[in-house]
Amino acid sequence: MHLRTETALDFLEGRMEPGEETFWKEHLQSCKSCKHEITVWQQLGIDMKRFHLKSAPDEDLKRAIRIFPRLSERVQPALRHLLATIMFDSFREPAFAGSRGAAGAARQMVLRAEEFDIHIKIWGERDHRQMLGQLLPRGETFVRAARFHLLRNGERLETTGVDDVGEFHFTEVPDGDLSLQIDLPNLTVIGALNVREVL
Ligand SMILES: [Zn+2]
Incomplete structure (x- = not known):
C-alpha cells in the first residue's frame, strides 16, 4: 500500500484521522517511494491548493501539472x-x-x-x-x-x-x-x- 496523491495531500494538510496519520508516518519511515512522493508535494508548498480547484493560482496549477506525469510513471513504471x-x-x-x-x-x-x-x-x-x-x-x-x-x-x-x-x-x-x-x-x-x- 502506497500513498496516493489525494492521501498525500490530506497528510500534508493535516486532514487525516489520527490513526491514519500515525500509520502513514510510520510507513514514510520505511518507504522510499512514498517519502519521495511526499517530498515532491512538499516542494510545491504545504499551503498549496489542490490542483483541480479553479481557485488555485495559475502558477501552482502549472507546477502541479508538470509534476503529475512523474507521479503516474512511478505507479506504472516502464519496464x-x-x-x-x-x-x-x-x-x-x-x-x-x-x-x-x-x-x-x-x-x-x-x-x-x-x-x-x-x-x-x-x-x-x-x-x-x-x-x-x-x-x-x-x-x-x-x-x-x-x-x-x-x-x-x-x-x-x-x-x-x-x-x-x-x-x-x-x-x-x-x-x-x-x-x-x-x-x-x-x-x-x-x-x-x-x-x-x-x-
Ligand atoms: Zn509506500
Whole structure:
C-alpha cells in the first residue's frame, strides 16, 4: 500500500484521522517511494491548493501539472530490459584453461549490466551442478526485491529470491543453453551463461 496523491495531500494538510496519520508516518519511515512522493508535494508548498480547484493560482496549477506525469510513471513504471555482458569467465581465461576438465573445477563468471555486477560460481558434477551468485549493485540498492530465474532455451527451470547480502543459489544446473534472468522493480536483466559450450 502506497500513498496516493489525494492521501498525500490530506497528510500534508493535516486532514487525516489520527490513526491514519500515525500509520502513514510510520510507513514514510520505511518507504522510499512514498517519502519521495511526499517530498515532491512538499516542494510545491504545504499551503498549496489542490490542483483541480479553479481557485488555485495559475502558477501552482502549472507546477502541479508538470509534476503529475512523474507521479503516474512511478505507479506504472516502464519496464526496461537489459542484456548483461560477460566481463570475466574463468573457463575462457588461458590461465584457467587447464582446470576446465578437472573434476569439480568451479567456473567463475562476472556479468555486468549497467549499474549491476553479477558474480557467479558454477560447480559440481554434471548431475549435481550448482550455481551460487551474488548481485552487486554499484549504485542505489534495491536488491531485496530481486527474483532470479534460471532459464534453458528461454524456459524457466528454477526461480529463487535473494538473501540479505544479495546472494542467490540454484541447486540444479543442467547442461544446455542456459541464461539467468533477474527481475528487479522496473528492470529485467538477462545474461547468457552458455554452459553447454564450455562445460
Ligand atoms: Zn509506500
